[in-house]
Amino acid sequence: MLDLKFIRENAGAVKHAAQVKGVDIDIDDLLRVDRELVELKQRVEAMQAERNANAKLVPKAAPDERAALIQKGKDLAEELRGLEPALRAHEDTLKVMLLRVPNIPHASVPVGKDDSENVELRREGQLPGFDFTPLDHVDLLEKQGWSDPERVARVSGSRSYLLKGEAVMLEMAVLTFALNFLSGRGLTPLSTTALARPEAFVGSGHFPGGEDQVYRIEGDELMLAGTAEVPVNSLYAGEQLSLEQLPITFAAISAAFRSEAGSAGRDVRGLIRVHEFRKVEQYVLCEANEAVALEWFAKILGNAEALLAALELPYRVVQNCTGDMGAGKVLMYDIETWVPSEQVYRETHSCSYLGDWQARRTGLRYRDAGGKLVYAHTLNNTGVAAPRILVPLLENHQQADGTIRIPAALRPYLGGREVIGQPVR
RNA sequence: GGAACGGUGCCCGAGUGGUUGAAGGGGCACGCCUGGAAAGCGUGUGUACGGGCAACCGUACCGAGAGUUCGAAUCUCUCCCGUUCCGCCA
Numbered sequence: 112m113l114d115l116k117f118i119r120e121n122a123g124a125v126k127h128a129a130q131v132k133g134v135d136i137d138i139d140d141l142l143r144v145d146r147e148l149v150e151l152k153q154r155v156e157a158m159q160a161e162r163n164a165n166a167k168l169v170p171k172a173a174p175d176e177r178a179a180l181i182q183k184g185k186d187l188a189e190e191l192r193g194l195e196p197a198l199r200a201h202e203d204t205l206k207v208m209l210l211r212v213p214n215i216p217h218a219s220v221p222v223g224k225d226d227s228e229n230v231e232l233r234r235e236g237q238l239p240g241f242d243f244t245p246l247d248h249v250d251l252l253e254k255q256g257w258s259d260p261e262r263v264a265r266v267s268g269s270r271s272y273l274l275k276g277e278a279v280m281l282e283m284a285v286l287t288f289a290l291n292f293l294s295g296r297g298l299t300p301l302s303t304t305a306l307a308r309p310e311a312f313v314g315s316g317h318f319p320g321g322e323d324q325v326y327r328i329e330g331d332e333l334m335l336a337g338t339a340e341v342p343v344n345s346l347y348a349g350e351q352l353s354l355e356q357l358p359i360t361f362a363a364i365s366a367a368f369r370s371e372a373g374s375a376g377r378d379v380r381g382l383i384r385v386h387e388f389r390k391v392e393q394y395v396l397c398e399a400n401e402a403v404a405l406e407w408f409a410k411i412l413g414n415a416e417a418l419l420a421a422l423e424l425p426y427r428v429v430q431n432c433t434g435d436m437g438a439g440k441v442l443m444y445d446i447e448t449w450v451p452s453e454q455v456y457r458e459t460h461s462c463s464y465l466g467d468w469q470a471r472r473t474g475l476r477y478r479d480a481g482g483k484l485v486y487a488h489t490l491n492n493t494g495v496a497a498p499r500i501l502v503p504l505l506e507n508h509q510q511a512d513g514t515i516r517i518p519a520a521l522r523p524y525l526g527g528r529e530v531i532g533q534p535v536r
Numbered sequence: 537g538g539a540a541c542g543g544u545g546c547c548c549g550a551g552u553g554g555u556u557g558a559a560g561g562g563g564c565a566c567g568c569c570u571g572g573a574a575a576g577c578g579u580g581u582g583u584a585c586g587g588g589c590a591a592c593c594g595u596a597c598c599g600a601g602a603g604u605u606c607g608a609a610u611c612u613c614u615c616c617c618g619u620u621c622c623g624c625c626a
Contacts, residue, residue: 152585152595156587159594160595162606162607163594163595163607166605167554169554170607181607184606187606351583482565
């Protein structure tokens with residue numbers, strides 16, 4: 112959400128943002144509703160002022176004047192009731208419109224229509240040089256007896272997965288490693304819910320618009336979040352924080368649920384795109400200062416990169432273009448990790464800076480040095496998402512016999528083992 | 537799921553249908569005092585929207601929403617949340 116005053120004064124910039132982000136919203140219409148609402152409010156408030164003044168006279172009035180005053184109050188109340196529906200309608204319309212207004216992209220963001228126009232910033236790490244034909248992760252899992260796609264699909268449908276044996280320990284190891292790693296870099300570990308109220312989804316910006324991505328709980332208003340960003344962003348909703356409490360940073364582990372509506376047919380095989388998974392998410396709530404926030408952006412991006420380096424995985428950093436960055440975002444970089452079987456980099460991390468766009472929705476304010484209440488800035492980035500991260504992990508570290516070499520950083524979480532799996536070919 | 541009690545400002549807490557945007561305390565800010573500090577004393581200290589160059593004015597807000605009333609933090613209803621107890625249960 113943007114400040115209404117800002118929209119009024121910067122209508123051109125807002126329209127441009129909507130255009131380059133591909134957000135369908137009529138800013139002129141919004142401003143028209145806003146003007147009409149202001150006029151309505153002025154009329155209503157003038158009448159309320161009159162009603163209040165009149166009501167104050169009643170107890171002091173002489174008995175013979177009292178009836179007339181009360182009658183005048185009744186008339187005013189009646190007139191006010193008449194204006195109420197229009198007022199309410201305008202307020203509701205404006206509110207809905209405001210929730211759809213996109214944030215202004217940072218000046219550095221390339222203009223583009225979709226992910227094909229994202230810009231690669233750099234590549235890091237050494238691509239694996241196999242002297243054998245590498246298997247893809249689906250085959251590796253199957254040969255090792257670590258998966259059972261048919262049976263789990265029978266129970267839980269497509270886009271579900273299960274892991275057996277050592278792959279389970281590997282999944283846990285990666286998550287635990289990420290929590291420890293990020294904790295070591297100053298983020299507070301947090302184990303949090305996936306269930307959240309709809310307001311939390313509005314607060315994070317996933318609603319309105321992303322409703323079809325979210326699983327609902329029958330008979331309950333709670334819904335299943337696709338990322339810990341949703342509940343964590345609402346953790347301090349409506350509070351007035353003090354400057355000393357900032358920044359608030361978390362490495363939040365949670366389950367994540369995504370209906371993946373609209374991605375039919377994409378990545379149906381394997382662990383890339385599943386309905387239910389686990390994720391460690393980096394979240395930062397900091398003061399409303401772009402320079403400070405951008406430092407945090409670099410930091411949580413660096414955290415993810417260091418994590419991948421520790422996992423000895425080659426990756427590239429991509430700057431998302433305007434059309435691929437989401438309405439609320441000011442700046443967004445994806446990290447894509449090398450998948451040998453496909454000979455492509457695939458997204459494993461998504462780093463975002465949202466300015467005060469989420470904080471305005473959530474009511475996340477703090478008192479600045481001057482005692483003024485201001486909306487905070489928020490950022491988030493993936494720490495590690497499992498099982499998706501297992502795809503590059505298994506594929507890049509596979510050996511000729513089908514066993515998996517464990518990167519040194521992960522060994523402490525796997526009882527010191529350097530290799531998992533049995534020779535299977 | 538049942539029952540009881542609660543939800544007021546940054547925090548704690550008072551609140552009789554009308555001068556209550558809200559007592560009192562704490563905290564915080566500024567000033568006095570002090571060599572400096574503490575203590576003490578004094579003053580100040582809500583948010584949002586609208587109007588105004590400004591001082592300031594108006595409106596709304598005491599969990600949310602409806603209602604009663606000339607007038608609601610205060611009365612009624614519905615809902616939400618919290619705490620405690622009971623029941624049930626992975």
